[in-house]
Amino acid sequence: xxxxxxxxxxxxxxxxxxxxxxxxxxxxxxxxxxxxxxxxxxxxxxxxxxxxxxxxxxxxxxxxxxxxxxxxxxxxxxxxxxxxxxxxxxxxxxxxxxxxxxxxxxxxxxxxxxxxxxxxxxxxxxxxxxxxxxxxxxxxxxxxxxxxxxxxxxxxxxxxxxxxxxxxxxxxxxxxxxxxxxxxxxxxxxxxxxxxxxxxxxxxxxxxxxxxxxxxxxxxxxxxxxxxxxxxxxxxxxxxxxxxxxxxxxxxxxxxxxxxxxxxxxxxxxxxxx
Amino acid sequence: xxxxxxxxxxxxxxxxxxxxxxxxxxxxxxxxxxxxxxxxxxxxxxxxxxxxxxxxxxxxxxxxxxxxxxxxxxxxxxxxxxxxxxxxxxxxxxxxxxxxxxxxxxxxxxxxxxxxxxxxxxxxxxxxxxxxxxxxxxxxxxxxxxxxxxxxxxxxxxxxxxxxxxxxxxxxxxxxxxxxxxxxxxxxxxxxxxxxxxxxxxxxxxxxxxxxxxxxxxxxxxxxxxxxxxxxxxxxxxxxxxxxxxxxxxxxxxxxxxxxxxxxxxxxxxxxxxxxxxxxxxxxxxxxxxxxxxxxxxxxxxxxxxxxxxxxxxxxxxxxxxxx
Numbered sequence: 020x021x022x023x024x025x026x027x028x029x030x031x032x033x034x035x036x037x038x039x040x041x042x043x044x045x046x047x048x049x050x051x052x053x054x055x056x057x058x059x060x061x062x063x064x065x066x067x068x069x070x071x072x073x074x075x076x077x078x079x080x081x082x083x084x085x086x087x088x089x090x091x092x093x094x095x096x097x098x099x100x101x102x103x104x105x106x107x108x109x110x111x112x113x114x115x116x117x118x119x120x121x122x123x124x125x126x127x128x129x130x131x132x133x134x135x136x137x138x139x140x141x142x143x144x145x146x147x148x149x150x151x152x153x154x155x156x157x158x159x160x161x162x163x164x165x166x167x168x169x170x171x172x173x174x175x176x177x178x179x180x181x182x183x184x185x186x187x188x189x190x191x192x193x194x195x196x197x198x199x200x201x202x203x204x205x206x207x208x209x210x211x212x213x214x215x216x217x218x219x220x221x222x223x224x225x226x227x228x229x230x231x232x233x234x235x236x237x238x239x240x241x242x243x244x245x246x247x248x249x250x251x252x253x254x255x256x257x258x259x260x261x262x263x264x265x266x267x268x269x270x271x272x273x274x275x276x277x278x279x280x281x282x283x284x285x286x287x288x289x290x291x292x293x
Numbered sequence: 294x295x296x297x298x299x300x301x302x303x304x305x306x307x308x309x310x311x312x313x314x315x316x317x318x319x320x321x322x323x324x325x326x327x328x329x330x331x332x333x334x335x336x337x338x339x340x341x342x343x344x345x346x347x348x349x350x351x352x353x354x355x356x357x358x359x360x361x362x363x364x365x366x367x368x369x370x371x372x373x374x375x376x377x378x379x380x381x382x383x384x385x386x387x388x389x390x391x392x393x394x395x396x397x398x399x400x401x402x403x404x405x406x407x408x409x410x411x412x413x414x415x416x417x418x419x420x421x422x423x424x425x426x427x428x429x430x431x432x433x434x435x436x437x438x439x440x441x442x443x444x445x446x447x448x449x450x451x452x453x454x455x456x457x458x459x460x461x462x463x464x465x466x467x468x469x470x471x472x473x474x475x476x477x478x479x480x481x482x483x484x485x486x487x488x489x490x491x492x493x494x495x496x497x498x499x500x501x502x503x504x505x506x507x508x509x510x511x512x513x514x515x516x517x518x519x520x521x522x523x524x525x526x527x528x529x530x531x532x533x534x535x536x537x538x539x540x541x542x543x544x545x546x547x548x549x550x551x552x553x554x555x556x557x558x559x560x561x562x563x564x565x566x567x568x569x570x571x572x573x574x575x576x577x578x579x580x581x582x583x584x585x586x587x588x589x590x591x592x593x594x595x596x597x598x599x600x601x602x603x604x605x606x607x608x609x610x611x612x613x614x615x616x617x
Contacts, residue, residue, distance in 0.1 A: 147591040154497040155490065256487060256616065263490030270602070271595055290583040291370055291576065292298040293315045 041249035050240040050251050054169045057258045058236060061173055064265035065185040068192040074269040079276040080193035081135050082283040084200075086272060087189060088132035089145035093153050094174055095122030101160035101167045109242045110164055116230040119218040120177045127207035131190070134200035136284040144287045148271015155264045159257055165243060166254035169236030170261050177214040178232030294358070296338040300366045304331035314366055316392070321360065325353040340367075365389065370576060379508060379571035382579045383564045386512055386586065390564065393590040394519030398530070402597035406534050413605055415473075415538045416612060418545065420604035422470035423613045424596075427488035428495055429551075430463040432456060435499035435514070439507050447570050448507065458558045465547035465554075472544045474610040487614040491599030498592050502585045508571050509582040513589035515564040518555065527552040 045053070064070070071077055098118035102111045129140040136143060145153070159167045175183040187208050194200055210216075219228030231238050275281040296302075301313040308326045312319050330347035337343055340361065344354045361367060369385045370377055397403075405414040406421070433456060440452050471481055503510040531545035559566070574582075604612040 147588045148595055150588065151494040151498065151592060151595070154501050155494060158493075158497050158500075253616075260490045260493060264494070266602070267491060267494070267595060267599060270598060274595060274598060275591075288584075289298070290580045290587070292368060293583070293587075 041247065041252070043248040044245050045248055045251055046245055047237075047240045047243075050165075050246060051237050053251050053255055054166070054236055054240070054258060055234075057255060057262070058169050058172045061258075061262045061265065062182065062185050064262065064268075065173075065189045067189045070269055071193070074273045075277050076269070076272055079272060079283065082276050082285075083269075083272050084190055084193050085132050085136050085143065085284055086146055086149045086268065087186075088128045088135070088140075089143070089149050090152060090156075090268075091174065091186070092125040092128035092132070092140075093156075094171075095119070095125055097153070097156050097160050098171060100157055101164055104161050105164040107164075107242065110168075110239055113231055113235070113238055113242060114164070114168070114171075116218055116228065117171065117176055117235060120214070120216070120230045121174075123216065124207055124210050127203050127210070130203040131200045131207070134198070134203060135194070138284050138286065142284075142286055144285050146271050146275050146281075146285055148267050148275070151271070152264050152268045155261060159261065163254055163257045165236075165239055165246075165251075166257040168239030169254075169258050171235045173261070175211050176235050177211060177230040179234065180212060183208055183211045294340050294361075295368045295372075296334070296340070296361070296366055297368045298338075300361075302331050302335040304328045312361075312364075312366065314364060317364060319360075319364075321357070323353050323356065325349045365392070370579065374576060376573040376575050377579060379568040379574050380565065382508070382574055382582075383568035386579075386583060387515070387564060389583065390512070390515045390519045390586065393516050393586070397516075397590070397593055397597075400594060400597055402601055405601070407530070407537060409537055413607075413609065415540065415609040416604045416607055417600065418534060418538060418540070419470055419473050419610055420600040420612065421548070422466045422473065423486065424489060424492045424600055425548075426463045426466035426470065426486065427492045429459065429466060431488075431493075431496035431499070432459045432462075434496050435503055435510070438500040438503035439510055442504060443507065445570070451567065451570060455560070455563070458554075458560065462551055462554065465551045469544055469547040470613070472547075473540065476540060476544060477610045479610045482613065482615070485616045487616055489599055489603055489614070491596045495589075495592055495596060498585075498589055502582075502589070505581060505585070506574075506578050507567060508574060508578060509585050511564045511567040512582040512586040516586055516589050516593065518560055518563060524552050524556045 067080070067083060071080055071083065076083055095118050098114050098121055102114035102118060105111050105114065132140050132143060156167075156170065159170060172179060172182055175186045187204060190204055191201070194204075214230060214232050217225050217228030218230070219225045275285075276283065297314075299315055301311075303311045303313070304326075305311045305320060308324050309320055309322045310326050310331050312321065325347075327347055330343055330349055330353075333346045334340065334343035337346075340354070340358060365388060370382075402417060406417050409415065436452050436456055440449060443449060443452075467482070467486075474480070474482065499510060499513055502513045528549050531548050532542060535542045535545045606612070
């Protein structure tokens with residue numbers, strides 16, 4: 020039994036969004052002031068160096084890396100879903116190019132997962148806790164493009180130095196310097212910060228095809244324009260659920276790999292034969 | 294009868310074999326068990342052939358068949374078949390659901406609900422009330438996802454009837470939470486409550502299953518419905534919890550009422566009822582459904598852990614999240 024509180028509720032020490040003036044109109048800058056700190060504090064969940072001790076995952080670091088690969092390689096689909104469900108065209112275009120970028124770099128995550136696990140990526144199955152994190156992101160994508168855009172800033176969108184470095188550290192703190200996965204990680208990091216691919220389908224629109232560089236939450240807030248405080252508070256609550264879900268990401272790895280001693284890597288099965 | 298591929302048979306000692314499945318590891322002893330028999334069974338996977346090849350008698354055959362059947366070690370779907378009758382698939386999977394449902398009450402959460410070691414363990418009774426309030430309310434969301442993916446009138450009728458029989462169950466759980474707070478001199482719960490991420494995840498997983506197939510959805514939902522199938526045991530369990538925490542029975546009485554209501558509407562076997570509406574199922578869909586039901590059982594375990602992580606940091610009657 021764990022003796023210290025294992026939930027690290029970065030924001031949820033008290034209920035977020037205690038706005039006293041729900042009908043106050045917030046500018047894009049004020050919206051960013053409310054939501055940006057949630058992303059900045061949630062980035063602490065990528066400090067695997069500090070958290071593997073808390074969750075007793077020292078000897079399961081490689082497993083944790085593969086689980087994170089499952090999250091990273093799913094982002095193309097999830098961001099595209101948000102673009103599909105969002106009504107505002109400028110936000111759709113902001114997100115779909117980000118989705119193209121995530122989809123393009125997903126092959127790096129396939130290679131990283133294979134290098135770490137020794138298995139082809141289509142043989143691997145995410146833990147249930149990892150699937151739940153992915154489903155939470157999908158649900159947020161469907162429900163709340165503003166909160167979702169801020170959540171995207173956690174997972175190294177194109178040109179985001181702080182987030183790309185945090186994701187990079189999540190992996191490098193668990194891998195030896197000579198690990199082959201490092202080569203693919205460097206390749207991914209370069210693609211993420213370089214952001215040199217235009218996703219235009221015809222030469223005429225070449226210059227419109229580059230994904231936005233920098234914070235997606237801020238860009239989405241700017242595109243959506245002023246909002247009621249109560250709606251921004253609601254987005255803050257949705258965003259903080261992702262922080263909670265990251266606790267479950269680690270907790271799940273602890274339950275399955277430490278407590279239940281599940282074998283690594285977690286492989287797909289024919290469930291009629293189990 | 295062929296053994297599932299995941300079942301492993303090993304010869305251990307004289308007249309003893311070890312069976313390892315996804316769920317259990319068990320040693321069986323019988324004078325007719327031999328190394329040749331174990332090797333034969335592990336290789337051919339066919340019980341009758343292995344018994345015959347090793348010249349075993351009917352006594353071992355009968356005992357072993359009963360054990361392997363009880364622990365669901367036999368492959369129960371026709372090899373090479375493209376599709377199977379949904380009602381047959383439901384009857385097979387229902388046995389798995391019974392097993393998982395029983396295992397839900399064998400974890401640290403229920404241990405502390407039934408045999409508290411310190412005063413704050415009472416907050417797990419409160420957690421069960423508050424978070425089950427959210428989970429039962431989410432029936433509108435996940436059954437709604439089934440509705441979104443069907444045009445069939447009988448399925449639409451079934452979903453709306455089911456919603457009609459369940460939409461107000463959240464009030465039972467909220468009532469329990471309120472009574473616990475009142476018992477401790479705390480004010481009523483104002484405003485809208487918000488679920489823990491773990492609670493919300495259960496709904497996300499059910500919606501995910503609903504998007505795949507109604508049958509997959511009911512396999513998942515069935516895991517939790519089955520936990521309440523023994524209504525008399527549910528009465529005993531919660532009465533015992535109330536005594537252990539020295540609280541009035543009225544606090545846990547709504548939990549019992551919930552099980553009795555599900556029993557009354559026959560929701561405890563609703564996989565079979567929904568399967569009546571399904572056309573023959575491709576075996577891939579059956580396999581996906583079993584996988585998702587496993588996932589849901591694991592998610593329930595994770596949920597219990599999350600409730601402990603969060604609510605044990607708070608005093609009894611506290612820890613709920615709410616919209617300010």
